Amino acid sequence: MCDKRAWLSPAKLNLFLYITGRRADGYHNLQTLFQFIDYSDSLYFDRRQDDKICLQTEFTLVPHDDNLIIKSANMLLTYMRQSQADFRPPFGIDITIDKKLPMGGGLGGGSSNAATTLIALNQLWQLGLSTPVLMQIGQKLGADVPIFIFGLSAFAQGIGDELVAIDVPEKWYLVVKPNVEIATAKIFNAPSLKRDSVTRRIDELLTTPFNNDCEPTVRALYPQIDDLINRLSQFAPTRLTGTGSCIFSECNTQEQAMQLQQHLAGEDVVCFIAKGINQLCR
Ligand SMILES: C[C@@](CO)(OP(=O)(O)O)[C@H](O)COP(=O)(O)OP(=O)(O)OC[C@H]1O[C@@H](n2ccc(N)nc2=O)[C@H](O)[C@@H]1O
Ligand SMILES: Nc1ncnc2c1ncn2[C@@H]1O[C@H](COP(=O)(O)OP(=O)(O)O)[C@@H](O)[C@H]1O
Structure with a gap:
């Protein structure tokens, strides 16, 4: 066993998200405000006697080699072999x-799991890669990976990878997961998606009511989400995160979030209460 500690892999919220255009490669330019919350997966890295990297937890819907945890480990190995052709990791790892x-x-x-894996392997294998280098490696795995390596709440532009750290009030959130999974690409490909928000300065964005350009499309496609936002908005500002x-409903106190949660008792949703955090402890 090389490491018994839990490596936390937290969630993010997009407190606002505006789409300012579509690029030639199909990706969209965004202006978004990332806030981490204290609700996380936990990853464990155990030393193996050989040099294999194995995810020991089964994901029913994601094949082993497609899992972002394994993809990020392989991406890190590829990066290392580009600079040292004979690079071999000092030991293999079982990940749970x-x-x-x-x-x-x-x-x-998924992006957070990829980021945590890159950070953990860099430390456990003593590779000495800097945060900017890990962010570059992470970006190849997904637009959302760099923010989780950056580790500070941030205003993001580009495809979500040009980051400026920003302190936002660390509010309490009631996060509600309706009984539906949405693929990011489905919303970015939707004909109705608003993609023409005007690019604004951060100070203007922070003083204008927050919105998410994906929300009208998602509400039109998923009536359950539309209904939940309508109902919760009567009590607290409520928006979609990402696609x-x-x-999430924004609350000033934990008690307010708990009261709000009672409105959903007995419904077919998963929900949890979490606090915003501006800086991740690694
Ligand atoms: C929308 C956001 C907002 O934080 O979050 P989620 O809703 O996925 O959590 C992210 O930009 C998602 O980032 P991530 O989930 O890493 O996206 P990727 O794997 O890179 O891309 C998935 C697909 O989404 C589309 N995509 C993603 C990001 C972006 N700026 N423009 C896009 O058009 C592309 O069609 C791509 O094929
Ligand atoms: N370790 C992982 N955790 C979650 N999802 C993963 C993982 N590896 C691959 N995926 C794939 O990535 C997709 C997006 O996952 P996730 O990042 O949790 O959601 P979102 O992009 O909506 O924030 C999943 O539906 C799954 O197919």
């Missing part, structure tokens, strides 16, 4: 995960 973050929820769980399917 206690998965709490719902998949396809807009909480960035959904999770929504």
Whole structure:
């Protein structure tokens, strides 16, 4: 056993998300405000006697080699072999995960798992790679991976990878996962998606009511999400995170979030209460 500690892999919320255009490669330019929350998966890395990297937790819907945990480890090995052709990791690793973050929820769980794996392997194998280099490697795995390596709440532009750290009030959130998973690509490909928001300065964005350009499309496609946002908005500001399917209600106190949760008792949704955090402890 090389490491018994739990490596936390937290969720993010997009407090606002505006789409300012579509690029030639099909990706969209965004302006978004990332906030981490204290609700996380836990990853465990155990030393193996050989040099294999194995995910020991089964994901029913994701084949082993497609899992972002394995893809990120392989991406790191590829990077190392580009600079040292004979690079071999000092030891193999068994990875297990206690998965709490719902998949396809807009909480960035897969990206967060990839980021945590890169950070952990860099440390356990003593590779000495800097945060910017890990972010570059992570970006190849997904637009959302760099923010989780950056580790500070941030205003993001580009495809979500040009980051400026920003302190936002660390509010309490009731996060609700409706009984649906939404693939990011489905929303970015939707004909109705608003893709023409005007690019604005961060100070203007922070003083204008927050919105998510994906929300009208998602609400039109998923009536359950539309209904939940309508109902919760009567009590607290409620929006979609990322491309959904999770929504979050912003509360000033934990008690307020707990009261709000009572409105959903007995419904076919998963929900949890979490606090915003501006800096991840690694
Ligand atoms: C929308 C956001 C907002 O934080 O979050 P989620 O809702 O997925 O959590 C992210 O930008 C998602 O990032 P991530 O989930 O890493 O996306 P990727 O794997 O890179 O891309 C998935 C697909 O989404 C589309 N995509 C993604 C990001 C972007 N800026 N423009 C896009 O058009 C592309 O069609 C791509 O094929
Ligand atoms: N370790 C992982 N955790 C979650 N999803 C993963 C993982 N590896 C691959 N995936 C794939 O990535 C997709 C997006 O997952 P996730 O990041 O949790 O959602 P979202 O992009 O909506 O925030 C999943 O539906 C799944 O197919």
